[in-house]
Amino acid sequence: MAGSAQTRQEFRKRIHPLEGIARENLKIQDVKVTIMSYPLPPDKQWITGRSVTWKTDLILIEILTDRGIAGIGETSPYAGPEAIKKTIDELIAPTLIGRNPFDVEYLGAAWSSTRAFAGIDAACWDIIGKAANTPVYKLLATDAAPQPHLRMYASGGVEYAWYKRPDDLLDEAVRHKEAGYTAFKFRLGSEWANSGMTVQKYIPYLRRMRAAVGPEFDLIQEANMRLSLEQCLELAPLLEELKFHWFEEPIGTSGRGALEGYLKVRKALPHVLVSGGESRTNRFEFKEWIDRDAYDIVQPDCNVTGLTEAWHIARMAGLRDKYCCPHNWHGGLSTMANAALVAAISNRHMLELNQTYNPFKEEIFKDPLVVRKGYMDVHNKPGFGMELKPGIAEKFPYLPGRYDRPNPDLPPAPG
Structure with a gap:
């Protein structure tokens, strides 16, 4: 664009x-x-x-x-x-x-x-x-003119549980489409082993989702590295048939044979893109995976790598004709940095936006970045052009402990 x-x-x-x-x-x-x-x-x-x-x-x-x-x-x-x-x-x-x-x-x-x-x-x-x-986005635009009008995709699929009402996932997809988004990324739901789920049981939901949103809407499967290579290869033909846009972090990225596993997944998906890299901290961790074509899309996150390093990673990917679509799951300050990156780089595609409720996305800013009909406009002001509201530290005191807890409603795994 x-x-x-x-x-x-x-x-x-x-x-x-x-x-x-x-x-x-x-x-x-x-x-x-x-x-x-x-x-x-x-x-x-x-x-x-x-x-x-x-x-x-x-x-x-x-x-x-x-x-x-x-x-x-x-x-x-x-x-x-x-x-x-x-x-x-x-x-x-x-x-x-x-x-x-x-x-x-x-x-x-x-x-x-x-x-x-x-x-x-x-x-x-x-x-x-x-x-x-x-x-900042103009400073970072070194290879082509920047584009501050960004296509955004809805990122969710964490509101449903297989042991409750799985159709909540389908309802969410339709809701995002009605809000103006043109793409939706979703996760695998509650733990499959505890919910009696298999790839073959999952397939009908994906067919129903494609029917619910229509053929032109981009669907993105996020696996969070929870699937085995065998499960990914079992799922791949359906992702191709339903014309999914990309398959994100299908299997683990560490350990012996991880990169080769990604190459096998890519070979099984000639038209569906494969993405990953959200937890990698620098360009050196990405390099072999880019050079060996393990990724079609690289996904650094500016709140992990920093904006400088993410810019280098995007350029490396661009030299191999690969997209850079940053991971962007946290608050508005992360969106601020990731949006500046996407606006600047020549191999931009679109930007993720977490759909779970989080007051740190918009409510801490005087002039937040907002999505209108599936697009976000980056502020054309010096720096990031973002200013915090006063008193936010008092309004949101820190609560010690991990952000997650064992799910008390999860059924026990059989056997």
Whole structure:
């Protein structure tokens, strides 16, 4: 998709996002980490596998400079908010004081294998964009004109359970289509072993879903690495028949034979794309999988890799004619960074948006990013163009403990 005429006129091909950008004399004065939580009401809690998610967490990163320019970002809470905060406060933040945010790539080099730096990386880019009076997405657009009007896809399939009413999944798909989305990604539901589910029992639901949404609507199967290779190969012919758009993380990505397993899945799906990579932290973890064609779509997440590293990963994928569709399951600060990336890169496709209730997606911002009829427009303002509402830390105090718990309603596995 081409950008606007004005965007195309402003675009200049570059090697690096900061090429030709005047370096400002800035010094980091403070790195503040605030962890927050929201306890989900029982009707908003969601199910995956054997677990139920009872709360949503936010790790807010705020960086202040000596010239009063501040930046914001978010780090994935899945490694534990308290542990992430401790790592940043005690190990990372002391190395940043007095440094220039324009050195973001250098500053993050030592932390490329940990997700703790991801929110710091985004906050630095927010500062750079504000100092340069330029939106971050325009800074990152080095290979082609940016496109700030983004196609979004609804990401869910965690509201249904096989032991309750499986048709909730079909109802959800229709609801997203009626809301204007043109694609829906869904998960496998409650643990199959405890619910008497098999691939052959699953197949009729997929047929019914395709019938419910029609032939032009894009369907995406997320497996969360829960299936075996044999199950994936059993499911593959149906995904082809029903013209699914992509198959995400079908099997595990670690251990002996994992990459070869993905190659077998790809061979079984000549028309359905295969995607993955949401938990990978840097370009080096992606490289062999890209080079050997294990993925058709790479899915870094800016709240795991950081925006800088995700930009490198997207470019690597682009050299192999592969899409980059970031994983984007957390709050609005993650969407802020991932949307800037997708708007900037030439191998963009669309962007995920979590459909579970989470006040950190929109309610913490004065001017949130919103979806209208399946599309989102990135703010055309310096930096990310996002401002937080005051008092959010007091409104959402942190609740200790994991975000998920064993599902008390899950039937026992037979035998």
